[in-house]
Amino acid sequence: MPEQIDRMRRHWMAAAGAALVAGPTLRVSAAAGQTAPSGRKAAGAQASFGPVKQVAAGDLAVAYAEAGPADGKPELLLHGWPYDIHSYVEVAPILAAAGYRVLIPYLRGHGGTRFRSEGTPRNGQQAALAVDAVAFLDALNVERTLVAGYDWGARTACILAALWPERCKALVSVSGYLIGSQQANAMPLPPKAELQWWYQFYFATERGREGYARYTRDFVRLIWELASPQWRFDDATFARSAPAFENPDHVAVSIHNYRWRLGLAEGEARFDEIERKLAGFPTIAVPTITLEGDANGAPHPEPSAYARKFTGRYAHRTITGGIGHNLPQEAPEAFARAVIDVDGA
Template structure:
């Protein structure tokens, strides 16, 4: 485990592969951690790539440098953290891969700072940039039902539930979101340790309330949020991977994200795979990364 001061954080990360290899940054989602990429990073490192897998804000050993920094989980903060991580390590350009929150961070950097990105692998929602201005428009009832946990987090009961029963709640989400993945308890426990971060609850709650416009963001990221409100195109080569069995974000027959990508683009739907795609299908994820790298 390594760490580096980057922006407002001291970011903990794992690094594998040759130090002089082309850099690859792999970003986990909620409620997961860096172990989602154990097999992927081994495969990519064996191909000569330098793999960097950071804990996001609010996870594992990653910590804020100052107590007074707002514990924001908004999308702009995730993108800013990734850019600061690259700057701190002196990485001018990298291949980015991510899913869920990590896919959002990667998509934001690819959209706003394309000169820093060689290519993007995004799982689940391909164009993973929130359109907060339209967040109040109801979805189909089946989709709304899958988002029950988000509405739960809008209440103080939900905050208390996450704080007091975080492992049980996150274990349930793993099962619901990846119904065909037979993970064992040791696998879950290895990742669940990351949820004991003292900022985990505050950041998760802020994330799910902010994305619906329910609470303000950190003013430090207002200019980034303003740019994201325009729903900028992603102009770097991209591959979108979607699990056919994803229990929270199942792929639609029509690829509604494709118009947001203006460079080489491909969408692949993987049968028998759920939401935690890198951990469930590491070979397919690593293949997509190598194709772009």
């Protein structure tokens, strides 16, 4: 889930540098046709992707959906936790119709994505997911792409834009700049802020690991409800995504992600240099649009807290109408519009 604003402010104070100039802030309303009204049910609950493809990419055999012309402009869409590729089931047709080659991989530990070796650590640290994304692009011979995401996907997208800008044409990131570090995460927050991270502390215990393994679907559904309190998704919408959490590595990757953040689990030494760079909170120079829902129930920073991390052409859009944490699924038109607009920036 996105980093709390207090934590991010400390991050960037520690990474202070020259003053950066940010672009305008835009508020997009339901009246403008960009979002769904408050209380919107998930449209297209019967919709899905065609046959899921698979490609060997680094540590993984990545399962992914693809839409649009094979020779279209690549667009990499990255989902979050605990969600899956169906967050983009209504975004993909819009982008495909606009001529994009839309690529939507299941993250490690989700859906049909599998580790290629039993010996590979079931690692959920931020650097591992970013390297996965680069390996996926390499496997498909994609040299440069637009990249967009939310939650874990937004963090990964931000890392790609910051550390591999030659591979990233432009960026759309829900909840803004989400790059973190273990050192910054070790700093305590006020009690009300810590309360929002209840599941992170639960996952730090063996009781939490066993509880998530035993009650995965119940747990995921609760997170969906808390993170998007006005999203009236139905049983069919949840059932479409639920098989993604039956991945044999889902629990291990999820638990490691949150334990690693708190310094309770080791990362892999091969990612140390990447994490060192990320701990300096590098700026992002590629054209960027950040998005935020007006009813995001998950911890997230205020746009003003991260605007200066984007040093290229930049705009922020607040999507109104009761839009929560899973923004591309709750407001697909607004999300797709941001991708098209940032491409033309």
